[in-house]
Amino acid sequence: MTTDLIHWLLYGGAMGLIVIGIVGVVTLNNIFRIVLALAIAEAGANLLLVIAGYRFDAIAPILTGSSANQLMVDPVPQAMVLTSIVIGVGIQALALALVVKVYQNYKTLDIGEIHQQLSTDIDNSSGVISLLSSEQPAGERPLPEPSAQHETAQLNQGGDK
C-alpha cells in the first residue's frame, strides 16, 4: 500500500511536472512564463532520472567508515541530474536574455503578438506582402494566356516587331 502510494507520488509527480510544463508552454501567452514552464518540465524529467536510481533503505553513495557494506543508491542518475540541471540553467539564462531582447524590440511579452510582428518582419525583409496572401507563390500554375500567343510569335521566330 505504501509502496503503491510512493510509486504514484514519485512517478505521478515526475510525469505530472513534465505534462504541466508542456501545458504551460502551450497555453501560456507570456513568454516569461513560458520560460518558467519550461523549467518546470525540466524539473519533471530530472525527477524521473533520480527516481530511476532510487532504492529503499539505501544511503547516499559516499564511502565513509560506517557505510562499508550498506546498500547505496545508484550514483549514475545523480551525476546525470547534476549535469542536466546545469544544462537547464544555461538554457534558461539564454532564454531570459532573449526574452529581454524580444521585449525591447517588440514592446510586448505576448507570444501571439510577437509571432505576428515576427511574421511581418520576415515578410517585409523578403519583400513579400504576406505569407498567406494570394500573391503568386513558388509553384504557381503556368497557364499561358491564349491572347498572348500572337504577340510573342513574332519575337520567337526572329521576326521584326
Add this chain to the structure above:
Amino acid sequence: MNQLDTLLLISLITALISGLGRRHQLIGWATAILLTVQFLALLSISSLGYGGTVIESAVNLTILGQPLSWRFDGLSWFFALITIGAAMASSFFAAGIWAKKYKKHGGNPGLLQFAMSLNVFTMLVLLASGDLLSLFIGWELVSWASLLLMVLAGGIATQWGLRYIVYATAGAMSILAGIGIIYHLTGSFAYADLAAAASTFSTTHVVVLSLLFIAGFGVKMGLLPFHLWQAGAYAETPGPGSAFLGAISSRMGLYAMLIVVFQLIGLGKMIAVEIPFTFLSLRDLLMWVAAFTIIFPTYTALRQNDARYLLAWHGIGQGGYMMMGLLLLDPVGSAGGLLHVFNYATNQAALFLAITAVVYRTHTADLNRLGGLVNRMPLTFLVLLVGIIGLAGIPPMNGFVSKWLIYRSLIIEGMPLLFVATVIGTLGTILSVYKLIHNTFLGQLRLEHEHIREVPWSMLAPMLVVATIIFITGFMPGLVLDWVASAQAALGFTPLAYTLGGVETARGSLDMIWLCGVLFGGFGVGALLFYGGGNKAKRVHQLDNYAGGHFLTADTRYHYSNNFYAGLMHHIGGWYRGTFKWLESSLISIVSLLSGLTQILFHSYHPALFLLITATLSLYFFIG
C-alpha cells in the same frame, strides 16, 4: 570501341563543341556538319536497318551494384535515323541566313544549335539503352534536354516549358515507380530478366505496370489526358527547334513504350485482361485512348489561328495513329504505326520549316493575317503542299501509305468502330491542313506582303530535301519498309511482307508505283487537254480583281480567312478541350488548397501544441 561507341562519342562531341562555341558565328554550320558526320556514323551501322544483329556498346558501368549497358538494334537504328535526319534538316536550316536574323532580334542561334545537338545526344543515349536503368537515365536526359530547347525563346515559351516539365516529371516518376516494382519482382534492371520473368507476373502486376508505364511514356507522346502541355511547348520553340521537336521528340515516348510495354512486359497479355463492367479488354481501352488522341487534338488543331499551334496540335493527333497501329499487334498494323513515325517526321519537319520560312518573311504565324503568298514564295508553297498532302494521308505522298496500312489492319482485325474513329480524325486533318494552306498561300495577298520574296537558298535547300524525301518514300515505300521490317523483327513482331512499291499480302496489297503512275498519268492527260485544247488562260496581277461590278483594292478584305470554319466549330464546340483543362486546374486547385492548409500549420504561433499532440499520438500508437 565499336561503331556504336563512335556514334555516341561523335554525338557527345557535337554537343560539347556547339555548347562551348555557342557564341561563335560559324557554330551553326559546324553543328550541322557534325550532325552530318553523326549521320554517316549511323549509316556505317546501317546493317541494323536490314536485319543485322544487335550491336553492344563497349561501355559498361556498375553503379551501386547495378550494371548499366547500352546497345543498338533495328528499332533503335530506325528511330536514330529519324532523329539525326530531323536534326540535320533543322540545323542546316537554322545555320545560314535565318541565324543572322534571329540573332538580330535578340535570339541566340548558337544556343539553339547546342540545344538541338544536346537533344540528339540524349535521344541516342535513350535509344541505345540496354537495361531499364539506362533507359530511365536516357529518358530523363531527353526530358530535360528538350526543356532547354523549349524555354530558350523566353517569354511565354518558358511558361509552356514549365508546364511541360511538370508533366514530364510526373511521367518520369510514374516510370520510376514501374521500374522499382519490376526491380522488386525480378531483382534486376536487365531487359533479359524482365522478359524472362514477365510470363510469371500476375494479372494485377501486369495491369499496374502497364498503366504506370503507359501513363509515364504517354506523357511525352501526348496521349490523351496528358496532352495539354505539348502544343504550346512545341509551337513556341524557335522555328527550326519546333521542326525538330515536332518531328521526333514525342516519338521517344513511343520508343520507350515499345521496348518496355510491347516487347518486355508483352502487350499480348493485355488482350486477356478484361476491364470490369465493360466488354473491353485493356488493349481495347488503350486503342480507344489512341482513337480519342487522334480525334480531339485534331479538331482542336482546326480551331487554331496560329500556324505553329495548328501543326503542333496535329503532332499530338498523329501520335494516336502510331499508337493505334502498333496496338493492333499484327504485321500490317504495326508496320503502319512504325512507318507513320518516319512519314510523320518528314511531314512535320517540312511543314514547320515551311511555316518558319513564312514567318521569316512576314513576321507572323497568325493565319488571319496571311494569305496569297503563293506567287511570292512558290517553292515554300510547294514544300508546304507536299507536307500537307503527306500529313492528310492523301496519295501520292508517304503519309498515305502508313495510314493505309493502319486502316487496312483495322478492317482485317474487325474493328469497324475504331476505323470510323480514325476516318473522322483524318477528316479533321484534311480540313485543318486545308485551312493552313488556304490562309497562308491562297487567296488575297495582303498589302504589307506585296514586296516579299522567296526565302534564301540556305533555308530552301533543307526544305526541298525533306519534301523530296516525302515524295520518294511515298512513291517507293519499300525503301523505308525495309527498316520498318527489321524494327518489327527487333520488337518481336512478324515482319511485314513488302515490295518496293508497297505491300503484298494475301488480304490486300498496295503498290504505290502503280498508283503514282496512274495518278501522274491522269495529271498528264489533264495537262494535255488543258494546254493542248486551246489554252485560254490569262495572267493577271493578284490584286487585279473585281466583284459584283466593283473594283476591289487590297484594303478591301474579300478573302475569307478570319475565323475559318466558324460554322463547323459552332457545331462541334470546344467542350472536350475544356474538360481536360478543367481536370488540370482542379488538380492544381487541390494542391493549392492543401498547401494553404500546410502553410497555416507552419504559420501557427504555437508549434509546441503540435509537439504535444505528436507525443500523445505516438505514445498512443505504441501503448494503445
Add this chain to the structure above:
Amino acid sequence: MRNVSALVFASGLAFLLLVITWQFVVGGAPMLIGEAILQQGADKIGSANLVTSVVLGYRGIDTLGEIAILFTASTATSLVLSSLSAKTSSSKKVVIRDDGTILASSASLFFPLLITLGMYIILHGHLTPGGGFQGGVILAAAFFLPLLAVPGRGVNHSGLALVEGFAGASFIIIGIIALFQGNAFLQPFFGHGEMGSLVSAGTLPLLYTAVGLKVGAELSGLLANLAEIGEIVPESTDLQASSMQTESNGS
C-alpha cells in the same frame, strides 16, 4: 480552442505516461552499471564520493560538455545582450544606487564567507556531497551579492573571462595530459592516495577545482550580464535603432 485541445492532449499524455510508469517498480530499477560502479568505483578512482567518481571519472566527458554548455550559454547571452550594452553604455545613467547601508555592509561581510564556503565545497567534492557545481554556484552568489546590494556597480568582465577561460582550458589540458601519459582522454592519474583524505582520488580534485572556478565565473558573468540590462523598459531611441537595423539587415 488551443487551450482546450492542449488540455485534452495533455491529459492523454499524462495518462499514457502513467500507464508506462505503472509497470516500473520504485526502488527496483536494474542499475546494471550503477551497481558495478558502486562495487569497483572506490578501487578504481579512490574517491569517497562515488557520485564524484561518476561525474569526473566515468562520465568525465559529460562534465566537459556541461561546462562547455555553460560557457556557450554565457557567450550566447553576452552576444545577444551585447548590442544593447554597446548602444546604451553612453546614455546609461551611471548612478550607483545604494540600497542601504545594512544591505551593503552585510554583502561585504558575507563575501569572504561565501568565497570560503564555496572553495571548501569545491575542494571536498570528492569526499562529501557537493563539488564543483555546487561550490561554483556559491562562488557566483558571493560575487552577485554586492551587485544586488549596490545595483549598477560594474563587474570586471575581463577578469571573469580570464578565469573561465583558464579554468575550462585546464580541465581539458588535464584530460590531454592523461592522453600523453599513454592513458585515455580524461583518465584520472596521480594515484589514488588514501581514501577520505583531502589529497586523494588522483586528478579529481583538480578537475573539480577547474569546474568550480569555471561555473563560478560563468554564472557570475551570466548574472552580471542580466543585471546590467537594468530596467527593461524599451527606450524609444533604442527601438528605432533596432527596427532600422532590422530593415537594413533583413532585406
Add this chain to the structure above:
Amino acid sequence: MNNIAFTVALPLLAAFLLPIISNSSKSAARFIGPFVLLAMLGFSLAYFNMLEHPVAIALGGFRPPLGITFHLDNLSLLMASIIPLIMLVLWPYANIEGYREESLLLLLAGSASGLALSGDLFNIYVFYELLSVASFGLAAANRTGAAFAATFRYLVMSGLGTVLALTGIGLIYTQTGTLNLAHIGLLASQLNNPAGLSAFALIVIGIGVKAEIFPVNGWVPEVYSTASPRISALLAGLISKLAVLVIVRLLVVAYQGPEALTLLLVLGMLGIIWGELSAWRSKDLKRMLSFSSIGQLGMVLVAFSIPGEAGMVAGIAMMLHHLVVKPGLFMLTEHWNGSLNKLAGAAKSSPLAAVLFMLFALSLIGVPPFPGFWAKLLLVTGLVEANTPLYLTALAVLLSATVIEAHYLMHTAIRMYSKGKKKQVKKLHQTPFTLTIISVFAVVLITALITMAPLGNKLQHIAAESSDRALYINTTFAARHTPVRKQISLIKQQSKVQ
C-alpha cells in the same frame, strides 16, 4: 594515444581560450578557428584511413558499459570529417565582428563531432544540448528583433524537445539500468515493449526538433529566414543530419522492430507532404528552401525507416546528398534574397550563381545522372522492396512530392532566367567568397557525379557496417584503452551477443 578525443577537446579548448587570446591579439584569434578545424579534419581523416574495421574507444579508460565510449566506424568518422570540412567552407573569414561568434562556431564543431562519435545515450544528450545552445547563439547572432524572436521560439521548441528526450532516456535507464548504446543493444529485448517503444518515440520527437521532423519543425522557416545564410546553411545542412544520426544509431542498436520503423515512416511521410506543399506555396527564396529542407529530411527519415541495409544505404545517400546541396542553395540566398517575384533577371546579373542554382535544383529533384538521382533510386528500390501498403504509400507520396518539387524549383529557375527590370534584383551586401563557397559545394557534387561508381561501393560498405547491430555491440565491448580489466560480475547479459 587515442587522439580522436582531440576532435572534441581541441575545439572546446580553443573556444574557452578564444576570449583571452582575442583580448591580447585580434589577429592571432582570427587564425585559431580555421587552424583548429584543420586539425580536427586531420585527426578524423587519419582515423578514417587507418580504419579497417570499427573500433570503440573508452574515454577515461573505463570498461565500456561503465564509462563513455566513442564509437568509430565509417559512418561516424565520415560525419566527423564532414563537420570540420563544412565548417571550414562556411567559416566567416571576412566578416568577423567579435570572438563570440567564432567561439560559438568552434563549440558547435566540437559538440557536433562529439555527437557523431559518441556511443553513450546520455553523452549524446549532453552534446546535443551543447549543439543546441551554440545554434541558438548563432541563430540570434544577427541581432535583429526578428532574429531574437525566432530564436526564442526555436529555443522553446528545442527545450521542450530535450525535456521529452531526457524523459525518454530516463525511461530507458529505468528499464535497462544502462546508458551505453551497445549495452542497450544487448538488452534490446527488454525495450521491445510499450514502455521501451514510448521511450524511443519521446527521443525521436525530442531530437526531431533539430532534425526538422514533422510536426515539431515550426521554427524552421522562421529561423532560416532571420539567421544569416551561413548559419541557415549550417543548421539545414549539418546539424539536422547529426540529429538524424542519433535516431539512426538508436534504431540500429535497439529498435529494429516494425513499430519503431512505422513511426519514422509516418512522420517522414507527413514531413514530405507538408514540407513540399508549403515550399510550393511559399513566396520567397529563403522560406522556399526551408520548407524544401523539411521535405528532404522527411525523405531521409522515410529512407531510414526501411528495414535492413537497403534503408541504411538509401538514408545515408539521401543524407549526404542533402548535406552538400542545401548549404549550397542557402548560400545562394546571400546572393539574392526576397520575393520570388523579384527574381526576374537574376540570371543576367549573376550568371554563375544561376547556373549553380540550376545544378543544385536538378540534383535535388533527382535528375539523372546527378547524385540526387542515385539517392532517390536507392530510396525507391528500398521502398518497393519493403513492399507493404504503408511503404508503397510512402513511395507514392515521395514520387508525387518530387513532381511538386520539380515544379517550384523550375519555376524559380525560370523566373531567374526571365527578363526583368534591372533594379528589381537586389544584390545583397555579400562577402567576397560567397560564390567561391557555393562553387565548392557544386564541385563536390560534380565530383560525386563523376566518381559515382566507387562512391556507391563505399556507400554500400558503410551502410553494411553501420546497419550491423552485432558488430556495433562487439566493437564496443572490445573497446581499446581499458587498462583495468577486472571482471564485472554484474553484467551477466553481455556474454551472448545476439
